[in-house]
Every structure is written in structure tokens, then in C-alpha cells.
Amino acid sequence: MTRPVPDRGAAAVRRALDGRQGTPAEPPPPPPPGRRPGERALRLGTLAVVALAAALVTGRPWVLALAAAPLVLLALALPGGQRPDGLTARAEVEPRRCFEGEQVTMRIAVHYDGESGRLDPGVFLGPGVRLDHLASGPHHVELVLTAQRWGRWTLGTVDVDVYDRGGLARRTVRADLGEISVFPVPEHAGLTPIPVRLPQRLGEHTSAQRGEGVEVTGVHPYARGERQRRIHWPATTRRGTLQVHGFAAERTAETVVLLDVLTDVVDPVTGTSTLDATFRAAAGLVRAYLRTHDRVGVVSIGGATRWLQPGSGQGYFYRIAESVLAVRKDRSHRSEGLGTLPPPALPAGALVYVITPLTDQRIFDVLHQVRGRSNPVVVVEIPTGDPVVDPGDTEGELALRLWRADRDAMRFSLVESGVAVVTHRPGETLDLALAPLLRTRVQGGTR
Template identity: 85%
Template sequence: MTEGVPDRGAAAVQRALDGRHDVTAQPPPPPPPNWRASERALRLGTLAVVALSAALITGRSWVLALATAPLALLALALPGGPRSRTVTAEAEVEPRRCFEGERVTVRITVSYDGETGRLDPGVTLGHGVRLDHLAVGPHRVDLVLTARRWGRWTLGTVDVDLYDRGGLARRTVRVDLGEIAVFPLPGHASLTPIPVRLPQRLGEHTATQRGEGVEVTGVHPYVRGERQRRIHWPTTTRRGTLQVHQFAAERTADTVVLLDGLTDVVDPVTGTSSLDETFRAAAGLVRAYLRTHDRVGVVSVGGTTRWLQPGSGQGYFYRIVESVLEVRKDRAYRTEGLGLLPPPALPAGALVYVLTPLTDQRIFDILHHVRGRANPMVVVEIPVGEPVPEPGDTEAALALRLWRADRDAMRFALKERGIAVVTHRPGETLDLALAPLLRTRVHGGTR
């Protein structure tokens, strides 16, 4: 895309691209399994050592009295004191599946024998959550987290320090909070454009064929066996013969949402991610078609090709979303190569929505593959920001012009092939982008 651009100009373009790294959340080193001196014991020990050293240096015996109190308290931390031998901790996380912005509650129950002092938790969270509240009791630790971004995230770990009654020794037990699945917030969408040809299944879309629907398409002469209440009396009076209403058949549609996960373009000004907006728009599109009782499938490309065969039902929405959550797991998504689309993922005649930021030329290989199957196709562009060159940097400004020209060339090439291209801008309803498609039905390609 930036071939032939000077290095500094290409760097200005590449600063807008993110997601080509594998950044996985790593837990901290494991804590020691046994009792050990606490911070208080270390402070007392330091005070005793300083007092003894001062007595040796000055030669004054009364300075030794300053070390008496710290040494007496440290005696409580010697082995064999009243400490818990068995310490266990269990975590309850509710819910394990949620949407962006929803809260997740965690309760850690600590069990131990004998008498102890206080609990002191140390929380290490994963990338996709934020800590909002922390409460500590005698036997439990409560956390309230907020899911920030969609994906399959590792919640992190909590190291609970258990202190003895004197606070001079501590023991640490680690609790792994596991993973949660955070669904993207569906974008608002209610329009459901349909292709020219629909499968022979009953549904809610008006087909071009005659059938038992509710939309009147004309009148025709009465045939014996037709319902008499469908007689159109004004036309019958005019023509002198019985005329009845003619209705259009109602059919369902097959829709496949193809997600471009090859790159993640981040707006340098607002921080908006094209991958986030792509999946939110896809979730809204899937929900809109499922509400009209259509069959919807999903395909995600970028690294491992994931797909789910078209199905129907409101519960199918969660299956579709969960099938693509692995694209982002602890901010790790890979883009090495493309996999072939299996035939069951693209049924014959299914309307294919391709949601892409149009920043990677490899998406054209996928579009050519879909077009070769004669599936009607709509490309929904997600334009999330553009590189911002530094003031006075002429090379970066030239790179930006070439970057814009490259995107214009992509759109022109798609339209020349007869592919509908619409633009969905973040923050707007998806219906604004899909409204022009209602003027006519989406046509398919030729084999």
C-alpha cells in the first residue's frame, strides 16, 4: 500500500496500524508457598540491627535498650507460633459472559485453620477489564470489574496475603480468576436489504414470485378453487369477469457476515479501533436479520479462518459472536496468511456482507473468491481515522495523499466489478449506510 513512499512518510502511515503484535497477558511470578517475614517484621529487624550497630560503634550500653522492643516483637515470628497450616482460596466469577461496559463481580473466599490477623489482596488484572471496587473482609475479598472491550479476556490473578495475629509473618495464596467472554455492543440496525433471488423457504421478505403472501402485486382472472374473499370487486365490475388479488410470495433470506480481521487501524486522534467498530457493526447486522427470522452465518478472516454455518433463532446470536471472539484474546491476533473459505460457509445465493476498513490488499483475494461463487455481495467500509502527518513534513503529507489515493482505487475497483460499496462511520446508525441498498435488490455475480 505504501510501496515507493520514503521511509519517514511510510512511518507516518504505519503509526495508524495496530494489532500486528502478539501481546499476551503474563501472570506475575508465583509467590513463595510457606510463611515468611512480613514488611513489619523487616522494619523491626532493621530497627534492631541499627540499634545494635550504634551500641557497638559508640560503646554505650544504654543504646542496647532501643533494640529490646523490636527483638521482643520479632520473637513472635519464630517457627512454631500459632499459625494456620492450611490456607485455601476459591473464586466465584459472575457472569462469565457479558457485553461491553457491563460489570463482573468476583468473590474470593479464603479458608484457613487457627487464628490469623488480616487479609491483604494484590490484584493483577488482564487487558480487557478495569477494577472499580475492592472490599476485604475476615474471610473474603470482593472485587467489582468492568469489561472495557469485546474479546475473550483473562481476568488476571489475585495474591491474597494472610498475616498472623502479630502481623510479623505472612503467607500468600494465589487465585486465578480465569477467562470471560465479552460480547461487542451491537450497533443500531433495523434495515435488512435482500438479494434478487431468495431460497424457497417461508419468511418475511417479499419475493418476486407469486405466492401466499400479504403484499398485493396485481390482479388476475378468477380460477376455480381460489378464495372468494380475495375477489377485487372494482376490477371485476370494470372487466365484467371475476378478478382476484394477486399476492407476492414471502421468503426468508440467507445472509453471511464476513469480517476482515487482517488489520486493526487505530485512529490516532480518538483512539477508535477499526476492529472494534467492525465487530460492533457486524453484531447489529446479525441481530437485525435474526429478528426477521432469516438464517445468518459468519466468517472471519485473518490468521485462522473461522466460520459458522448459517442458522436462525435469537439464541443463535450468541453462538455467532462467540465463534469470532478468539480473534482478540488478550490483545493477541495474528495475520499470517489467509485460509480458504469452505463451501458450507457460503451457501448458494446467500447475501454476503464484507465489513472491512479497506486497508489490506489481501482482502481482494477473499472478495474475488466470494464473487466467483456468484453470491450477491455488499462491502461495508469502516473508515476509522487516517494517519496524521507532522506539521511541515512534506514526505509524510505525500504518503498520506498516496494512502488516500490507494483507498479510492480500492473503492473504484470494487464498483467496477458490480459490487455495492457503502460506508459506515463510527457513531452513526448502520441504517444510514444500508438505506441506499433498499432502492433495488442486491444482484449476484456470474460464475
């Protein structure tokens, strides 16, 4: 049976509030070793000292009677009872992988020899999580946290003070909570545009080639070996020769989602992070294509180039998400340079989605590499928001016009080179951005 944890004092409450806000970045100092007096012992000792000092100052012996009771309680507590010893703590966190906004439950089992009065936990939380619930029992402490943002987060530590039965002495044991992986919440996406050429694998997309499918493409003269059930009798009657149905082959699509993590730009008006919007849009694209049994891979450009070859299956979504979570570790955005794309990361003919805010010129070098491999490319632009200009600032307004013209020129150059450019605004469904791509199949480049 659990009970609410009593007040631990201003310092402990301040530690918990700091953890709730995710502000502490440095690890907490190590807990004090050995046994030390508790708050009750300090209060009794303070009362006895004050009484003795009052007796000396006033010269009245009867004041010593006020110190008798605290001294007797302290004397009786020194040799009596079995105090807790041999403290160990083990933390269990469930789950270690979750999505943004989901709760994580932690249970800390405290083992000790002897008798204990109560457990008093002090929580030091890392960034990215929020403390929602804290309770303790005779041998355990339970915490409920909420994962606030995607990334890899250090949960922090919990220092548990174990008091003796009289509450006069305490010892501290520390439990390390470890790390959790928080996946971004995927944007809603149901549309899956496909390129003109599809690989020779069975799937759910119709291709221009004849094959075993369900979509009729026309009729043609009967050839030996074709199934008689496919004879088209009206055409046979009109032409006087056997005519059979022609069907389109069904193929799977290969898609690679390329993430631009070179920079993280925050919209000055809405506070939206381009890195957050990039990962959520990528998660929506990956989930949409995996649901149609297509093969999906991922490449993240920024610092060390991370990539995962295309694969299929709903479980592959978590492998893809795990491969790119290292970009954010405890609020730090890691991006040092630009690496070369490895050939296995971009299979021939795979449709490549480049999700980028178009703020770093190095992404155009990456696009040049992709176009050089004849892959069909779709650039999904994440708007960064216009810079804020003070009213009446003519130079700022001129700079803003030049900034907008430069971005329009970048989009125009991409379209002229045969790259499809769509804009995904955070808060809108991803299907609104992908809908124009359904007018025709995405064209590939030429070597």
C-alpha cells in the same frame, strides 16, 4: 462485612496500578512458599537490632532496655496461638461473558485452618480490564473490574497474604482468575436490505413470487381451489368473471457477514482501530437481521478462516460473537495468512456483507471467490483516515494524492463489477450507510 484494604506498600500499589493500565504481559512470579515474617515482625526485629547496636557502640547498658520490649513481643508470638495453615483459594467470576463497558464481579473465598488476623491481597491484572473496587473480609476478597475492549482477556491472578492474629507471620495463596469473553458493543442498525432472490423459507420479507402473505400484488382470474374470501368484487363486477386478490409470498433472508481481519489499521488522527469498527459494525448487522427472524452466518478472514453456518434466534448472536473473538487474545492481533472459503460458509443466494478497510489486496481475492458463487455482495468500507503529511512536504502531498486516487480506483472497480460499496464511519449510525441499499434489492452475480 467488608472493609477497605489497608495500604500494602509501594510495591503492591505499583502492581495494582500496572494491572489497572493493562500493561503487564508476562505472568507474575510464583508466590514465596512457606511461612515468612510479616511487616510488624520486621519492624520489631529492626528496632531490637538497632537498640543492641546502639548499646554496643555507646557502651551504655541502659540502652538495652529499648530492645527488651520488641524481643519480648517476638518471643511471646513464637509459640502462641494457632497460625493459619492449609491455605486454599477458589475464585468465582460473574459473568464470564459480557459486553464492552460492563462490570465483572469476582469473589475469592479463602479457606484455612487455625486463626487469622487479616487478609492482604496483591492484584496482578491482565490487559483489557480496569480495577474499580477492591475489598476484603475475614475469609474472602471481592474485586469489581470493568471490561474495556472486546476480545478474550486473561484476568490475571490475586496473591492473598494471610497473617496470624499478631500480624507477625504470613503465608501466601494464589487464586487464578481465568479468562473472560468481552463482546463488542453493536452499532445501532435497524435497516435490513434484502437480495432479489430469497430462499424457499417462510419469513417476513415479501418476494416476487405468489404465495400466502399479507401484501396484495394485484388481481387475477379465479382458479378452482382458491379461497372465496379473496374474491375482489369490484374487479369481478367490471370484468364479469370472478377475480381474486393475489398476494406476495413471505420469505426469510440468508445473510453472511464476512469480516476482514487481515490487518488492523489505526487512524493517525482519531486513534480509531479498523478492527474495532469492523467488529462493532458486524455485531450491529447480525443483531438487526436476527431481530427480523432471518438466518445469519459469519466468516472471518485472517489467519485460520473461522466460519459459522447461518442460523436464527437471538441466542445465535452469542454463538456468532464467540466464533470470532479468538482474533484478539490479550491485545495480540492474530492473522497469519489467507484461507479458502469453505462451500458451506456461503449458501447459494445468501447476501454477503464484506466489512473491510480495503487496505490489504488479499481481500480482493476473497471478493473474487464470493462473486464466483453468484452471491449478492455488499462491501462496507471502514475508513482508515488519510496519512498525516507535514505542511510544506511536497513529496508527501503527492504521495497522499496518489494514495487517494488508488483507493478511488479500488472502489470504482468494485462498483463496475456489480458490487455495492457503502462507507460506514465510526461514530455514525449504521443505517446511514445502509440506506442507499433500500432503493432497490441487492442484485446477485452471474456464474
